[in-house]
Amino acid sequence: MFTFEDLQQKNPALEFQKVDVGGDEAALVSRNDILEVASRLKNEFGFDQVMDALGHDRMEKRDRFEITYNLRNHTTKQRIFLKVRCDERDAHVPSLVSVWTGANWHEREAYDMFGVSFDGHPDMRRMYLPDDFEYYPLRKDFPLMGVPGSLPLPHHEDADPRFDLANGGE
């Protein structure tokens, strides 16, 4: 079974911090290292599937956002997690689409929900929400009820103002 110590043997300069994700192997690596770690994981340790990539708002001053990649080795059936963090003011991490093409939509979703952009992503658009939406809804400071008026609603010039949702009607 693969452990991140195996990876460190190949690259002694690599720094990582072990994390526990339900008993599976998981590690937090720095933004500068992640591309190299990812390509080593794929080419040398056979992690050929990226099952998921998820954002997570930690609500802390430093390293507010965390992106977790859910990787799987199809041959050994092992699942590991690779994490990377970034600050709110500097919210971007390297994209892993160049390593696993399957990360494409997952990273777009994380961008859509948290506003963390991925450098080198071929198609950095919003996944679910409209292109002109200004907020990132899964951030903890976004209210559950939404921001009134943030989404343009369809309305007609002749609409009864009482029922015209776009203009503050009920």
Add this chain to the structure above:
Amino acid sequence: MSLIDDQSTIARPTVDEVPPRQKIVEALMSKDSTVTLDTLEHEMVLNLGPQHPATHGVLRVLLRLDGETIVSAETELGYLHRGYEKLAENMTYHEYIPHTDRLDYISPVANNVAYVMAVEKLLQLEVPKRGQYIRVLCCELARISSHFMALGALAMDIGALTVFVWALREREKLYDIFDVLTGVRFTVSYMRIGGMAQDISDDSITMIRAFLDGLDDAVNDIGAMLNKNRIFLERTAGIGIMEPQEALELGWTGPNLRASGIAADLRRDNPYLVYNELDFKVITRSECDVLARYFVRFEEIRESAKIIRQCLDKLPNGDFMARDAKRVLPKKGEVYSSMEELINDFMLVNFGQAAPVGEVYHAIEAAKGELGWYLVSNGTGFPWRSKIRSPSFVNLQGLSRLLEGCMISDIVAIIGSIDPIMGEADK
């Protein structure tokens, strides 16, 4: 007097002056394609969906065409985005169970199982054997239900409406079973953290056995209609080919991946519940096309029936719910008659299970592929983050790749063979 007395003075814009309205159009036009355009004269951009019956919900695909050939395609999701991950952060673990039904609404009970198993992994809660067998049974019933829908819808999109009606007839029997088993026909919310809402009754066992006895004939009927049907074969064979390596890289799972020749099945690879005590085959085909995906689902229905039979034969006696007063909801009868249970019920309903701080991921092999939950807990009764890993979302990622180079009429067959459920893909 002039015939035109009130001429409009608005300058007519030319097409070139109007900028592309949306980023999706730009993305489509700048996309690389393996298909070479004949002449640009026949180029056209066509919008498929979101309101189109063949898109199985609200899937929108933007197509760049050369005549009838698709040069490139761009998929857009989000027309059914309801923010279930945000909602999950604002309710207790129990409260969220009914919401999981609305993800893959074709097989709701499997979603329940996937979610509660993730929560149980977080709480380190063990479900008794009987409960585990009932869960496997429910998951497989859900798989049959989902595969019937997939087969029926694929056949209907191609033109075989009879198969759709036959498939729905079988699903109607399944709904009747769920009605007796869980008390609800459609969105069942049957699972609870630590077990399920009620034990399996003798009535429902009888109904399931009767259903399984008739299932073989129903599957044979569909097979007789399609498996050697020349029209069906010509519409599906060799269409929408997904190479194994590419399918793996895209993160495909479930029947779609198995139809690309890769025998990946979480039930066998990372067994959960009691799947390691049951005997079943992982159906794999190597043709990688629409027809292969059809056949994988077709054969998996019988495998699921085999699993259900084994579950019914091996069903052990005993508890179906874990005994853990602090974390498992007490029985209603006890809540009304005993003070201790009333207090526990009150605490669990209002404040939730105080899960330990940590992160877990648990996935099951749902009908469409790997369905998992990634939960982050900060020690309160509410999850800090609840991420749904939905198979339909990932499988759809391969759609634009599959459509490239196909004809317009192949689109419905390809979408039908991927079997996306937009409730799940859009969360």
